[in-house]
Amino acid sequence: MKKLYIICFLTTFLVSAGIMPVFGQIPVVYSPDKNLMLQVDLRQKIYYSVWYKGSLLLSYSPVSMNIREAGVLGANPSLLNQKTEYIDEIIKPLYGKRQEIRDFYNKLILDFTGNFSLEFRVYNEGVAYRFITRIKGDITVINEEATFRFTDNLPVLLSPAGNFQTSYEYIHEWKNILDVGEDNFTYLPVIVKSGNTSVAITESDLRNYPGMYLGRIGSHNRPQLEGIFPAYPLAVEQGGWGRFEMVVTERAGYIARTAGTRSFPWRVMIITDDDRTLPGTDLVYQLASPCVLEDTGWIKPGKVTWEWWNDWNLEGVDFRTGINTKTYEYYIDFAAKYGLEYILFDEGWSDQFDLTLPNPELDMPHLIKYASDRNVGIILWCVWHTIDRQMDVAMDQFKQWGVAGIKVDFIDRDDQLAIGFYERCGKEAAKRHLLVDYHGCSKPTGLSRTYPNIINYEGVIGNEYNKGDWRGMFPTPEHNVTIPFTRMIGGPMDYTPGAMRNSTQTSFGFSNSTPMSRGTRCHQLGMYVVYDAPLQMLCDAPTEYIKYPDILDFLAKVSVTWDQTIILDARLQDYIITARQKGNSWYIGGMNDWTERTMDIPLHFLPDGDFTAEIIADGINASRLAGDYQVRKQEVNKNSVLKITMAPGGGFVIRINVQ
Numbered sequence: 001m002k003k004l005y006i007i008c009f010l011t012t013f014l015v016s017a018g019i020m021p022v023f024g025q026i027p028v029v030y031s032p033d034k035n036l037m038l039q040v041d042l043r044q045k046i047y048y049s050v051w052y053k054g055s056l057l058l059s060y061s062p063v064s065m066n067i068r069e070a071g072v073l074g075a076n077p078s079l080l081n082q083k084t085e086y087i088d089e090i091i092k093p094l095y096g097k098r099q100e101i102r103d104f105y106n107k108l109i110l111d112f113t114g115n116f117s118l119e120f121r122v123y124n125e126g127v128a129y130r131f132i133t134r135i136k137g138d139i140t141v142i143n144e145e146a147t148f149r150f151t152d153n154l155p156v157l158l159s160p161a162g163n164f165q166t167s168y169e170y171i172h173e174w175k176n177i178l179d180v181g182e183d184n185f186t187y188l189p190v191i192v193k194s195g196n197t198s199v200a201i202t203e204s205d206l207r208n209y210p211g212m213y214l215g216r217i218g219s220h221n222r223p224q225l226e227g228i229f230p231a232y233p234l235a236v237e238q239g240g241w242g243r244f245e246m247v248v249t250e251r252a253g254y255i256a257r258t259a260g261t262r263s264f265p266w267r268v269m270i271i272t273d274d275d276r277t278l279p280g281t282d283l284v285y286q287l288a289s290p291c292v293l294e295d296t297g298w299i300k301p302g303k304v305t306w307e308w309w310n311d312w313n314l315e316g317v318d319f320r321t322g323i324n325t326k327t328y329e330y331y332i333d334f335a336a337k338y339g340l341e342y343i344l345f346d347e348g349w350s351d352q353f354d355l356t357l358p359n360p361e362l363d364m365p366h367l368i369k370y371a372s373d374r375n376v377g378i379i380l381w382c383v384w385h386t387i388d389r390q391m392d393v394a395m396d397q398f399k400q401w402g403v404a405g406i407k408v409d410f411i412d413r414d415d416q417l418a419i420g421f422y423e424r425c426g427k428e429a430a431k432r433h434l435l436v437d438y439h440g441c442s443k444p445t446g447l448s449r450t451y452p453n454i455i456n457y458e459g460v461i462g463n464e465y466n467k468g469d470w471r472g473m474f475p476t477p478e479h480n481v482t483i484p485f486t487r488m489i490g491g492p493m494d495y496t497p498g499a500m501r502n503s504t505q506t507s508f509g510f511s512n513s514t515p516m517s518r519g520t521r522c523h524q525l526g527m528y529v530v531y532d533a534p535l536q537m538l539c540d541a542p543t544e545y546i547k548y549p550d551i552l553d554f555l556a557k558v559s560v561t562w563d564q565t566i567i568l569d570a571r572l573q574d575y576i577i578t579a580r581q582k583g584n585s586w587y588i589g590g591m592n593d594w595t596e597r598t599m600d601i602p603l604h605f606l607p608d609g610d611f612t613a614e615i616i617a618d619g620i621n622a623s624r625l626a627g628d629y630q631v632r633k634q635e636v637n638k639n640s641v642l643k644i645t646m647a648p649g650g651g652f653v654i655r656i657n658v659q
Contacts, residue, residue, distance in 0.1 A: 288446020529589025
């Protein structure tokens with residue numbers, strides 16, 4: 001009788017925690033809210049299946065890992081032990097979307113013969129799994145089977161790179177799963193649509209292992225996406241744009257050589273029928289390894305004034321502009337006057353292939369002291385294989401100079417060697433108290449949690465593509481309201497917003513010296529609230545911002561890190577409206593595709609009291625003249641609903657001080 005009572009009590013507890021015991025079998029695991037269900041089946045392979053709100057999404061998806069020294073982990077599996085846990089903890093990130101993240105999930109760990117385990121986690125907003133091995137010595141991973149087997153030939157929103165040497169800068173497009181193969185595979189994240197449900201697939205905690213791509217391997221007709229991995233590079237040569245890349249010329253017959261005792265990357269599925277979930281998720285961050293730095297007090301997010309996008313051009317000054325000391329003094333003075341934390345010295349400040357050789361037109365000791373005296377940090381651009389080759393000597397020099405950080409460009413790979421560079425560079429930079437901003441890079445996978453001095457990543461078509469017709473791909477407003485749901489779910493995103501010359505759908509023109517953006521000026525302003533970017537650029541010339549004091553006031557005050565984030569309304573590829581709190585201020589940003597929309601903005605998140613909303617929105621003629629905007633104030637409280645019209649390609653920003 002006592003045994004029966006204990007079994008009944010344990011069963012009741014596990015069910016309430018979302019773990020359904022099936023005695024003699026592997027338990028079914030639910031998300032804490034019971035909407036997601038995971039089932040693992042052990043047959044000739046290890047399979048998993050996923051249900052969402054009672055509907056089957058992924059069915060019998062096989063996983064395995066082929067290791068030269070140990071065979072195929074997952075073939076004819078023999079289960080030794082299983083353990084389930086209910087986790088409800090709080091993560092306090094150094095910076096990001098919110099001060100606290102609730103890490104709330106049910107966990108299943110399966111231990112197998114062959115010295116390996118599989119760990120599954122089921123959250124309210126998704127499912128993740130990873131391999132864990134305990135094999136002596138080093139191992140060679142021939143390949144990994146990571147399969148996402150859907151129930152039908154569903155549409156998938158992807159970025160078809162089709163090769164492993166890429167800048168990860170493509171426009172998203174829709175294909176059906178069966179139209180994705182080995183030749184047109186995609187990098188991550190991707191979104192698979194099953195009716196109203198989205199399954200966003202990506203990875204987390206990618207360390208000392210190649211990045212995952214998705215395609216279909218072979219000629220089968222199963223509606224599944226399969227992991228494809230770049231093989232280990234055996235030989236590289238300098239090439240690509242400006243000879244800034246290290247192009248792989250020979251690859252091995254395996255994907256990784258690594259320690260036999262380790263955890264492997266998480267395979268992540270964010271699952272929701274509410275589009276607001278995707279731009280608001282922290283799941284990749286939650287799954288990443290915790291911070292390994294003991295001292296983080298020196299890591300300061302902030303805004304950056306930038307000279308490359310506007311081609312070093314300044315109006316109305318009494319000196320010749322360009323890559324010279326006077327121009328950079330002007331940029332530093334501008335940053336200091338308006339409280340911008342950093343200035344970027346982009347390509348041209350040094351010899352691209354020797355960072356110990358500054359441009360003779362720049363008095364670097366003077367400029368670094370000039371900036372330091374005005375409380376402005378300097379960030380230096382560099383080519384990845386140059387900083388990799390000169391890591392100690394260059395970073396020691398930067399530390400001696402008092403530089404704040406580096407922007408590392410043209411990595412353009414995520415095989416095991418490249419992924420190793422991301423971490424090694426971040427680690428060595430942290431030793432010298434240097435921030436790192438990666439460009440020409442793959443998507444983030446949570447490394448900014450482990451090394452929070454890695455403060456931003458590009459890996460997206462941003463404003464630089466408005467300077468020239470590169471590969472026929474342009475950042476349209478539709479693209480701009482797609483990437484918060486796709487690329488941004490991986491982590492911070494350096495789009496480099498802030499264009500002050502703007503165009504309608506028909507008035508755009510390329511210019512290297514005076515570039516413009518597609519969409520309205522308020523569309524660009526909306527990015528400062530909608531996009532996650534702890535290191536956020538002001539891409540245009542200081543003399544352009546000075547023309548518009550109300551806009552410059554907003555840019556000077558808007559934060560880059562937040563206490564709270566709420567996605568108020570969103571529809572994939574159409575629009576997004578985001579509210580964020582920093583201290584006593586709330587900011588709301590909206591962005592729109594080419595369709596004009598009038599939106600109702602509820603303010604239910606405000607505290608009690610009456611406040612003033614400062615609104616910068618598209619002007620009545622923004623559909624004809626994209627730079628047209630209006631500034632107004634309105635008295636509001638938490639019961640108010642603001643009505644704002646976004647022009648085609650439009651947007652808005654709102655600031656409410658609640659002190």
